[in-house]
Amino acid sequence: MNIDVARHVIRALFRSGRELEDLIPLLKENCETSEYEVYVKAIATALASIHLEIGNRITASHPALEQEIESTIKKYGRYL
């Protein structure tokens, strides 16, 4: 996988993660505490799979991307 494709995949990972993360305040507001706890941990588990199984594999192949992701998110709040 070349680095441009790698960047594209990483963007897709964060985009998918945002969709899931955006559910957290909604669930907090609309679920019982015990129900919310189950869902927030399930979302965290899904995000963990996304980043550990796909993200880490890509950054292992393209280590320079790690710094690029961090600096872009610190500067713009998201990976553009």
Place this chain on the structure above:
Amino acid sequence: MRCEGERLSRRTNWLLAANAVMLRLEQLSRALDRKYDPDQPRVPAGQPGGGQWTSGPGSSTVTDAPSGAENEVPADDLVGAILDVAQQLAAGRATLKECINLCYPILERYQPRRSDLNEFDFRKCLNACLGLR
């Protein structure tokens, strides 16, 4: 005998780390409960400091954050503290489930919509906890 000693030592380290995690999670829970009060007054628009939190009606005191927040651990410090615990857990070979339980409060931090920061910090926490980075 030696194996048993090592096992106990690891177990002790694990319990210490688990206590630290519980303490931090309690602090986080208190911070989340206290930080946002929809009824806390703000300085009216058009006045100096308009829109900012104030300590009460007619008060001239403008605060930087909702009430109760001043005694709480700032969000960045909290992430730092969770990352510290994550590194301790990594030494004890934490499981993925333990790491998720440690790191998920990061996802609950308030962030502007469309921000990737929570997700990025969550990933960093998992990697630290699992000893991957």
